[in-house]
């Protein structure tokens with residue numbers, strides 16, 4: 552059972568990690584971004600996956616990692632519990648969705664807005680799947696903190712595929 556570094560994400564995780572130690576992911580899938588985050592320098596990963604088979608697969612893959620905490624369930628239910636474990640500014644990798652985008656990132660941003668820290672770095676993947684909902688996404692990020700700097704990032708050959716929001 553192997554874990555792979557995803558080089559499309561590695562450099563961007565490293566570049567925008569800054570002083571963050573905790574990587575919080577929605578949509579664990581095969582665990583490759585969780586692993587990539589550890590390799591790029593994060594000290595702890597907290598991730599949630601809705602599909603039980605993928606959750607169990609990742610439990611097995613990370614069984615020797617006491618710095619990886621995995622949740623099973625819908626991100627909208629798990630994220631409040633995950634945030635209870637966080638008492639410092641962290642890095643979010645927002646990536647829970649199926650082929651058809653169903654508003655998951657928007658819901659997750661509403662939950663992050665309720666956290667007592669409003670300086671988390673937030674990276675959102677797969678923007679093309681959200682088509683015309685990116686402006687609303689940016690509005691939600693600004694509701695968390697007006698001072699967010701927001702940039703679009705490319706992924707491999709795909710332009711403006713991700714979004715990064717950070718506070719300096």
Ligand SMILES: C[S@@+](CC[C@H](N)C(=O)[O-])C[C@H]1O[C@@H](n2cnc3c(N)ncnc32)[C@H](O)[C@@H]1O
Nearest residue numbers: 578579580583584600601625626646647648649
């Ligand atoms: C694009 S994949 C994630 C890829 C992974 N983050 C990576 O970078 O390697 C999306 C994952 O989100 C999961 N997912 C879909 N809806 C979800 C939800 N509401 N809560 C948690 N996970 C969800 C899917 O089962 C799938 O494994």
